[in-house]
Amino acid sequence: MSKEKHEDWQLEQQRVDKVVEEIDQKQETLQNKIGGVKGEVIDLRENFFEDITVNMDEPDDVLETHNSIRQQAELLGERERSHRHFYDQLKTLKRLKNSPYFGRIDFHEDGDKEGQAVYIGLASLMDQEEEHFLIYDWRAPISSLYYDYSPGRAAYMTPEGEVEGDMTLKRQFIIRNSELKGVFDTGVTIWDDLLQEVLGGNVSTRMKSIVSTIQKEQNEIIRYNKKRYLLVQGVAGSGKTSAALQRVAYLLYRYRGSIQADQIMLFSPNPMFNSYVANVLPELGEDNMQQTTFLEYIDKRLSDRFDYEDVYSQLEYLLTSKKDEAYTLRFNGIQYKASLSFKALVDNYLKDLTKAGMVFRNIKFKGKTIVAKEEIRDYFYSLDDAISTPNAMEMLVSWILQQVKAFEKKERTKGWVEEEIQHLSKEDYLKIHHQTQAGYRGNEDTFDDHIREQRILSKAVVQKYMKPLKRKIQQLQFVHMEEIYKNVFQYHPSDAPADWAAIAEDTIQALEEKKLYHEDVTPFLYLEDQIKGVHVYTNIRYLFIDEAQDYSPFQFAFLKQLFPYSRMTILGDYNQAINAHNVTTPNPLSEDMHNQEEMEKLTLLRSYRSTKPIVEFTKHIVAGGEDIEPFNRDGISPTVTRVQDAATHMETIEQHIQAMQNKEYETIAIICKTANESRHAYDALKHDFDVKLMDKDHYTFEKGLMIIPAYLAKGIEFDAVLLFNASKEQYSEELERNLFYTACTRAMHELHLVSFGEYSPFITAANHNTYEAITIPSK
Numbered sequence: 097m098s099k100e101k102h103e104d105w106q107l108e109q110q111r112v113d114k115v116v117e118e119i120d121q122k123q124e125t126l127q128n129k130i131g132g133v134k135g136e137v138i139d140l141r142e143n144f145f146e147d148i149t150v151n152m153d154e155p156d157d158v159l160e161t162h163n164s165i166r167q168q169a170e171l172l173g174e175r176e177r178s179h180r181h182f183y184d185q186l187k188t189l190k191r192l193k194n195s196p197y198f199g200r201i202d203f204h205e206d207g208d209k210e211g212q213a214v215y216i217g218l219a220s221l222m223d224q225e226e227e228h229f230l231i232y233d234w235r236a237p238i239s240s241l242y243y244d245y246s247p248g249r250a251a252y253m254t255p256e257g258e259v260e261g262d263m264t265l266k267r268q269f270i271i272r273n274s275e276l277k278g279v280f281d282t283g284v285t286i287w288d289d290l291l292q293e294v295l296g297g298n299v300s301t302r303m304k305s306i307v308s309t310i311q312k313e314q315n316e317i318i319r320y321n322k323k324r325y326l327l328v329q330g331v332a333g334s335g336k337t338s339a340a341l342q343r344v345a346y347l348l349y350r351y352r353g354s355i356q357a358d359q360i361m362l363f364s365p366n367p368m369f370n371s372y373v374a375n376v377l378p379e380l381g382e383d384n385m386q387q388t389t390f391l392e393y394i395d396k397r398l399s400d401r402f403d404y405e406d407v408y409s410q411l412e413y414l415l416t417s418k419k420d421e422a423y424t425l426r427f428n429g430i431q432y433k434a435s436l437s438f439k440a441l442v443d444n445y446l447k448d449l450t451k452a453g454m455v456f457r458n459i460k461f462k463g464k465t466i467v468a469k470e471e472i473r474d475y476f477y478s479l480d481d482a483i484s485t486p487n488a489m490e491m492l493v494s495w496i497l498q499q500v501k502a503f504e505k506k507e508r509t510k511g512w513v514e515e516e517i518q519h520l521s522k523e524d525y526l527k528i529h530h531q532t533q534a535g536y537r538g539n540e541d542t543f544d545d546h547i548r549e550q551r552i553l554s555k556a557v558v559q560k561y562m563k564p565l566k567r568k569i570q571q572l573q574f575v576h577m578e579e580i581y582k583n584v585f586q587y588h589p590s591d592a593p594a595d596w597a598a599i600a601e602d603t604i605q606a607l608e609e610k611k612l613y614h615e616d617v618t619p620f621l622y623l624e625d626q627i628k629g630v631h632v633y634t635n636i637r638y639l640f641i642d643e644a645q646d647y648s649p650f651q652f653a654f655l656k657q658l659f660p661y662s663r664m665t666i667l668g669d670y671n672q673a674i675n676a677h678n679v680t681t682p683n684p685l686s687e688d689m690h691n692q693e694e695m696e697k698l699t700l701l702r703s704y705r706s707t708k709p710i711v712e713f714t715k716h717i718v719a720g721g722e723d724i725e726p727f728n729r730d731g732i733s734p735t736v737t738r739v740q741d742a743a744t745h746m747e748t749i750e751q752h753i754q755a756m757q758n759k760e761y762e763t764i765a766i767i768c769k770t771a772n773e774s775r776h777a778y779d780a781l782k783h784d785f786d787v788k789l790m791d792k793d794h795y796t797f798e799k800g801l802m803i804i805p806a807y808l809a810k811g812i813e814f815d816a817v818l819l820f821n822a823s824k825e826q827y828s829e830e831l832e833r834n835l836f837y838t839a840c841t842r843a844m845h846e847l848h849l850v851s852f853g854e855y856s857p858f859i860t861a862a863n864h865n866t867y868e869a870i871t872i873p874s875k
């Protein structure tokens with residue numbers, strides 16, 4: 097960057113000073129307001145009842161008292177809200193004071209007498225008179241000019257339509273601690289300089305916001321508001337996740353008042369990623385959206401019913417098992433069960449179920465059958481088949497509960513109840529006794545107190561024991577979902593794989609052992625929802641699906657059903673698809689999975705994460721990689737070291753670690769293919785290095801040296817990456833190609849590969865000028 101100061105440096109510093117002064121004054125005013133409101137809140141809380149006349153004598157008085165309490169509570173609530181609001185404003189001012197803005201454009205709107213200078217920062221700031229903007233929020237319509245144009249003709253969209261004009265200046269600032277550190281007028285190269293600086297630093301364990309350097313094509317994603325589905329195919333490191341998070345901030349700004357952070361949800365690849373991105377929105381002065389993973393969702397629904405297989409265990413199996421007959425069977429099953437053909441099969445089966453085939457469980461109490469499964473089935477099929485299955489289930493529940501009620505009445509006279517009453521704890525007894533008194537209104541003469549109490553006690557005891565059963569009935573646990581799902585496999589669809597009969601048998605066998613393969617999880621839940629009714633997320637207005645290439649067509653159809661009122665931003669990279677079901681089936685990034693009128697696809701080809709030498713190396717690993725554009729950032733070439741024996745392998749790994757640690761990188765990852773290999777690497781290194789082993793249950797991303805399986809490193813980045821074993825034995829199948837690419841593209845500044853034995857063909861596929869090859873002979 098040029099060391100010479102810009103000619104307007106002094107003027108701009110003066111403006112910074114002026115703005116900071118305004119901020120100081122506003123801070124003071126706000127502090128005073130906060131102090132005042134705080135006092136009021138404390139006062140109101142302490143003396144809540146003093147201003148209320150409590151009078152319960154007459155119904156009218158009760159009503160008045162009630163109203164007066166409500167008014168007082170409303171007043172308190174309103175004051176508390178003001179306090180929070182002022183406090184948030186103060187936080188924003190503090191942030192602005194450090195760095196009030198990062199950009200300026202001078203824009204002369206067509207038809208206006210003169211142009212205006214627009215300064216752009218993290219939030220808007222008006223002058224004391226509240227007349228002029230000293231700073232425009234980066235999300236304001238006019239700020240778009242900054243990201244979309246170089247000086248010259250320019251336009252931006254407002255809710256009222258397009259505004260055109262001339263941009264006469266575009267300037268960038270670096271301001272830290274209220275002091276100007278840099279001023280650059282635009283030309284593309286200077287833009288690059290600033291980005292160079294941002295990207296050249298060490299990674300922190302938290303993702304940063306990118307508002308001062310958002311690129312035009314990212315800005316389009318951030319502000320997109322046309323169609324329901326926005327698909328973003330972006331190469332590794334192109335800023336998909338960054339764009340998604342700034343888009344959340346944009347939506348919260350654009351629809352302030354009508355959309356809140358809890359109405360936006362992000363499906364992320366793993367819990368560690370959640371911790372990685374957790375800071376971005378708070379840094380931008382916004383609340384975090386809801387964040388979850390598909391695994392978390394599944395776990396909530398299935399953990400107490402099945403020993404279900406999670407996606408990582410499925411991957412471990414596929415990546416580590418011998419490629420025998422059982423493997424092929426499993427692999428074929430995964431493909432088919434992920435497809436929309438299988439969904440169609442389930443849908444057909446559901447239609448048949450409206451006529452026959454539903455399986456129920458007996459409703460039992462203390463070993464006795466209250467309602468037999470055959471009776472339940474007969475009642476269910478006696479209902480009009482025009483009634484939807486979930487509605488029919490509701491009617492069925494009412495009917496069963498009636499039978500249970502009748503049973504309950506009879507049960508009160510049984511011996512076990514009497515016995516239970518004898519053994520009631522004192523507390524329970526007193527509780528019931530009080531209830532007896534409370535519900536008792538006169539007529540003493542007709543009742544013997546003791547008999548009456550006994551009756552109420554037996555009723556209470558039976559009720560207590562029946563309660564869990566009733567709850568289970570309400571939750572439709574009497575619908576035998578496992579049996580019903582098993583019966584899907586009685587069908588033999590014409591487009592199923594040739595070994596379908598064996599796949600079906602294997603699935604049934606697993607279900608009998610209460611095991612559910614990962615590939616069966618979504619079909620199972622889908623089937624269950626069609627029968628019992630879907631618990632949809634009505635509240636979510638915007639859904640973000642990151643790493644969307646890893647979702648199967650069936651999973652995506654399932655998600656669409658869960659979020660019927662949401663607009664969706666679907667981001668991913670087909671070259672990073674690492675799940676077995678993506679080998680032959682499309683994924684939510686495929687255009688043909690959507691209604692064309694409802695979707696738009698945007699593509700990001702520029703990679704910002706890694707240095708140019710790293711991108712030049714990795715782009716050859718995948719098909720279509722020649723389109724990937726590296727961002728022009730220098731660095732050392734990746735190295736590939738071939739070793740021939742285990743001792744030299746570990747020695748080489750250790751030397752690399754030493755060398756990287758000497759460079760004081762914040763995060764260094766040794767990426768392995770699987771959890772198995774990670775454990776092996778960890779055992780070999782733990783005595784000599786301060787190293788952490790990351791597994792699927794690890795929820796936070798910390799700095800330092802770590803060993804991590806490639807599939808868990810998805811979405812995350814490290815200063816330096818060492819691929820533990822890039823041999824042919826480890827990476828040669830198609831599924832492994834994407835895993836290999838994902839692993840290599842996690843590196844920001846340095847990438848080293850060690851291959852125990854012959855190289856992976858994906859290395860040889862790379863242009864040999866893009867890496868430094870070293871072979872260490874056997875000792």
Ligand SMILES: Nc1ncnc2c1ncn2[C@@H]1O[C@H](COP(=O)(O)OP(=O)(O)OP(=O)(O)O)[C@@H](O)[C@H]1O
Nearest residue numbers: 306309310311332333334335336337338704705811
């Ligand atoms: N406009 C930008 N300005 C500054 N940094 C950027 C910009 N765009 C992306 N980056 C940086 O590039 C890196 C990669 O971004 P991000 O993780 O969002 O990419 P991605 O497309 O989601 O990657 P992947 O698919 O490989 O996980 C991050 O460090 C991010 O901060």
